[in-house]
Amino acid sequence: MPSTIKVEIKRQSSPDAAPVTEKFEIPYRPGMNITSVLGEIALNPVDVTGKQTTPVTYDSNCLEEICGSCAMLINGKAAMACSALVDKLTGPSKDQTITLAPLSKFPIVRDLAVDRSVLFENLKKVKAWVPIDGTYDLGSGPKQAPQIQEQRYPLSNCISCCCCMEVCPQFNLSTSFVGAATIAQTKLFNMDPSGSVLKEDRLRALSGDGGIQECSFAQNCVMTCPKELPLTEAISDMGRDVFIQKVKDLFTR
Numbered sequence: 001m002p003s004t005i006k007v008e009i010k011r012q013s014s015p016d017a018a019p020v021t022e023k024f025e026i027p028y029r030p031g032m033n034i035t036s037v038l039g040e041i042a043l044n045p046v047d048v049t050g051k052q053t054t055p056v057t058y059d060s061n062c063l064e065e066i067c068g069s070c071a072m073l074i075n076g077k078a079a080m081a082c083s084a085l086v087d088k089l090t091g092p093s094k095d096q097t098i099t100l101a102p103l104s105k106f107p108i109v110r111d112l113a114v115d116r117s118v119l120f121e122n123l124k125k126v127k128a129w130v131p132i133d134g135t136y137d138l139g140s141g142p143k144q145a146p147q148i149q150e151q152r153y154p155l156s157n158c159i160s161c162c163c164c165m166e167v168c169p170q171f172n173l174s175t176s177f178v179g180a181a182t183i184a185q186t187k188l189f190n191m192d193p194s195g196s197v198l199k200e201d202r203l204r205a206l207s208g209d210g211g212i213q214e215c216s217f218a219q220n221c222v223m224t225c226p227k228e229l230p231l232t233e234a235i236s237d238m239g240r241d242v243f244i245q246k247v248k249d250l251f252t253r
């Protein structure tokens with residue numbers, strides 16, 4: 001077992017500052033994940049040359065791959081810091097340097113923290129919610145067939161981490177493509193017995209600029225999603241529904 005591990009972190013002190021790389025060598029403990037590595041640096045923020053530095057800024061909350069906030073590039077791949085285990089990242093001889101960098105397609109806030117509000121804006125575009133009046137007790141909602149529940153449940157596991165957008169060749173901040181997570185949530189809410197009241201609005205939102213036609217079906221998203229959402233199936237299904245909606249609108253609007 002190694003007594004220390006090597007970590008290289010791309011840091012940026014503010015949105016406009018130039019990025020710098022800092023190297024650390026920190027004590028190894030079995031079972032460490034990247035969040036505990038960053039915690040170790042926060043306890044003793046001294047780089048490999050002995051120079052005092054500052055704790056690394058990053059987002060995290062649940063520490064169990066539920067909140068989606070700790071997404072970053074770990075050894076060059078979009079992943080969650082809280083579920084990325086050091087033992088799997090340092091290679092068989094455990095001496096490989098671990099590299100950490102912020103997601104590359106989102107504005108930097110500081111160090112490894114980025115602004116992912118574009119996803120929330122995209123979810124607003126497709127009305128990714130069930131429109132109910134919560135001011136009084138509506139009783140139990142309409143029943144859902146078990147087959148529908150089975151299709152909806154995996155889609156409800158999205159943690160809004162944005163990893164699917166980071167790896168998507170069609171997504172960047174200069175295009176308006178909404179990305180796979182938003183398309184998947186459109187399917188989730190369109191299949192909800194109460195949420196389906198907004199189905200046509202959602203499909204029309206996906207048929208315009210930045211909509212589903214901009215997906216090149218490269219499938220990087222489905223291979224990266226930490227929650228293994230059935231993204232390619234959702235994209236195909238929504239592509240079909242958007243097409244049907246367009247044809248309907250052609251004859252009725």
Ligand code: SF4
Nearest residue numbers: 168215216218219221
């Ligand atoms: S299939 Fe490819 S282009 Fe479409 S959302 Fe996924 S990664 Fe992006």
Ligand code: SF4
Nearest residue numbers: 158159161162164225
């Ligand atoms: S679809 Fe997967 S990768 Fe994309 S935001 Fe949701 S959980 Fe993250």
Ligand code: FES
Nearest residue numbers: 061063065068082
């Ligand atoms: S801290 Fe919540 S997903 Fe990692």
